[in-house]
Amino acid sequence: MRLGLALGYWASAPPVGVDRLVARAEALGFDSLWTSEAYGSDALTPLAWWGSRTERLRLGTAVAQISARAPAATAMAAATVDHLSGGRFVLGLGVSGPQVVEGWYGQPFPRPLERTREYVAIVRAVLARESPVAFAGRQYRLPSPGGSGLGRALRLTVHPRRPDLPILLAAEGPRNISLAAEIADGWLPLFYAPGRDRWQREALAEGFRRTGARRPPHEFEIVGAVPLAEGPDVETAADTVRPQLALYIGGMGARDANFHRDVFLRLGFVAEARRVQDLYLAGRRVEAAQAIPAAMVEAVALVGPRAKLREEAGRWRDSLLTTVVVSGGPETLELAAELFG
Secondary structure, eight states, rough: OOOEEEOOOOOOSSSSSHHHHHHHHTTTTTEEEEEOOOSSSOOOHHHHHTTTOOSSSSSEEEEEEGGGOOOHHHHHHHHHHHHTTTTTTTEEOOOOOOHHHHHHHHOOSOOOOHHHHHHHHHHHHHHHSEEEOOOOOOEEHHHHHHHSSOOOOOOOSSSSSHHHHHHEEEEEHHHHHHHHHHHSEEEOOOOOOOTTTTTHHHHHHHHHHHTOOOOGGGEEEEEOOEEEEOSSHHHHHTTHHHHHHHHIIIIIIIIOOOHHHHHHHHOOOOHHHHHHHHHHHHTTTTHOOOOOOOOHHHHEEEEEEEEHHHHHHHHTEEEEEEEEOOOHHHHHHHHHHHHOO
């Protein structure tokens, strides 16, 4: 099993000590580092900045938001970073949710699967550089119709280092997971629970069966975040994870359109997830975190004393994940290397 370091997105300012953390991850044999974006720091700039101080780590976006950039712009950025890194870039894409897509980027959210399919097709066409890129979809059209009438199909001037640069999709619902298995080189689950993943396995299998599926299952990457917290007991360790889960279950989406909450509903925590969301949306954020039972944390995270962590690491090694991604300080990295290295 490979290890990845999640650098995430910034809070109110750039985090301190990231250079040392990235260097430690590379020294410990980590395979990759990953950045993300919401509506603050972007994913590509920090990745290129911190990645320039590495020699071996793969550099991935988990994720770059589809609505943030035209597909051609994303392909240009991917080709650029891949050249600068010596062929180490991994393009992770995700649609985000309606609040960000429509509220921040001013783009329509409906039909996200269709938009993703077309977006990936254009990115691949740009990187393949086989001909000037023309595309006539329902979501994207190149050249754009109307306007000045002077638009023309163009070919990327840069010759990509890897025309088949890997593209991974963030997906939480079954249809989106199936789409990832069909058109992508890998899947980026945000919340994953070994032993409760039958519905995800079925969604992946459905995508792999589709005509023209890009990768067979044994070549398909699954890069998943695994919160890791050591503590004297489960409850104490779980307390370090609960606020993050409460934020995503309760606050990262509208009441009736929160895809993170829906994952926990599918994992079987129906009443628990709905209560967390109710408390969070009522402004009772501390209570929302406290309402998350330890069993819910343990389903998607490794928490507790070190002996317990060693014992439970096996279920993650035997899971669908090909890369376990962790976040935290040097001690967390050392622990992850001990458990999975």
